[in-house]
Amino acid sequence: MQVSSLPKTPLRVVGAAPASKFEVKCSGCNLRELCLPKGLDEADLRRVECVVYTRRRVKRGEALFDAGDEFHSVYAIRSGFFKTTTIDDEGREQVTGFNMPGELLGLDGIGSGAYHANAVALEDSEVCVLPYALVESLGREMPALQRHLFSVLSREIVRDHGVMMLLGSMRAEERLATFLLNLSRRFSRRGYSPTDFHLRMTREEIGDYLGLKLETVSRLFSRFEAEGMLEVEQKHVRIVDVDALEALLRTRN
Amino acid sequence: MQVSSLPKTPLRVVGAAPASKFEVKCSGCNLRELCLPKGLDEADLRRVECVVYTRRRVKRGEALFDAGDEFHSVYAIRSGFFKTTTIDDEGREQVTGFNMPGELLGLDGIGSGAYHANAVALEDSEVCVLPYALVESLGREMPALQRHLFSVLSREIVRDHGVMMLLGSMRAEERLATFLLNLSRRFSRRGYSPTDFHLRMTREEIGDYLGLKLETVSRLFSRFEAEGMLEVEQKHVRIVDVDALEALLRTRN
DNA sequence: CGGGGATTTGACACATATCAAGAGCGGTGG
């Protein structure tokens, strides 16, 4: 079985400097279109690169930041995979999102000066550090950048509303189907197979995201496989019948 | 029984011009601290007032905007009460929020140029219209305003994560308790009784927000009343025992 | 190569949904 999934660190710059210091070249980054506005010229890019002057590596299982940490930077994922979670006073844990290269982390900290979520790497990862004070002031000088930031925040709100829809109005199988189709689309956009990928999170983490128990998630995987929609082998998933998955969502019971 | 609830239009400027044209004076608005950054001087306020040059009235049941409408403005609620909802392709309806004076509507449209949600007035309401292009450019000249907007967007994300927590990890009674305590706090902040208020939404709308069926919501109200935590009379709610409500949330089963 | 976490699966419990009926309330028009 041929499985194409994200390599551990597919986007690392070859010959980059040692861990504590990296060459940062947004201009040559193939994720540029995901974390920067379109149509920046060379001069703009150089100014952005002055803001993005460090990278940071986060090992699998480590936190990029924790809820309550003082907010100072937003992070652009360069390689790897993250989950963000919030834990309330009573210990309930909710996974608020899974994040892949080109996406931003830490936006939840802007409003209060402290991060509200934990961001944990699900595999060895690398992020670009964007000191927020610099981003903000650069935004004032570069309208396109400012507009882009507002846009990213707004789209995050729209995404969250989608998750609210999922959690509030969908049945378990619809939630998992939505989740898989969403992953598929995002992998696809990044040049990876939309039908064949590696889940970086556990069944429990999927459950904590979808509002389900891990046993339910496991059963659903088994059922989807039995019904010929998926091939599941541990964390490798192959979507065999996209149409059937999508049809699941259309079935208004 | 004495019930203090929001009057129909508590904040209307006495002697305001007719519906199509209002005096707009942010400087005299007692909601200023809710929708504007602190510490603006007189000159700044006048500039803001140039942007907020119209108001709009929305009757109970009418939509301020619908999903798919072209995005051009953000709205600050001056009086009244709104719900925002999203409907997916299959007709599932999710209430994404209830909004009261001082809160902003339409932020979800910034990212894509079209609103993603419907905003419907739950009682006769009035909003300040903030043309987004003007807000954006004024933000570049007034850092405090720009920072405030980012802050509002970020806090909306945090709020949404709270709702995800509610929908994904709480049981029905915890959801309703959380909802009531949240309303209580927001009424309180606006100078109204935190224990005694009028629900402007139906049981069904509460259910569509909390991911529950209207019957479940109704039963919960009855039970909370039977247990001496609430007094419920139609849409009037009186919180008799806040501690008990909060204790409900602490009960990790 | 060993061990502990992750996954699967089964049996059963329970919270919430569904279906149904009736009551209450508010608005409208005669």
Next chain:
DNA sequence: CCACCGCTCTTGATATGTGTCAAATCCCCG
């Protein structure tokens, strides 16, 4: 001012989806 109508709400009986508990297997990581 009263009666009617429609919508909202309440409550009961029952169904069902998902959670809980438990045990066995798997397999990945150190």
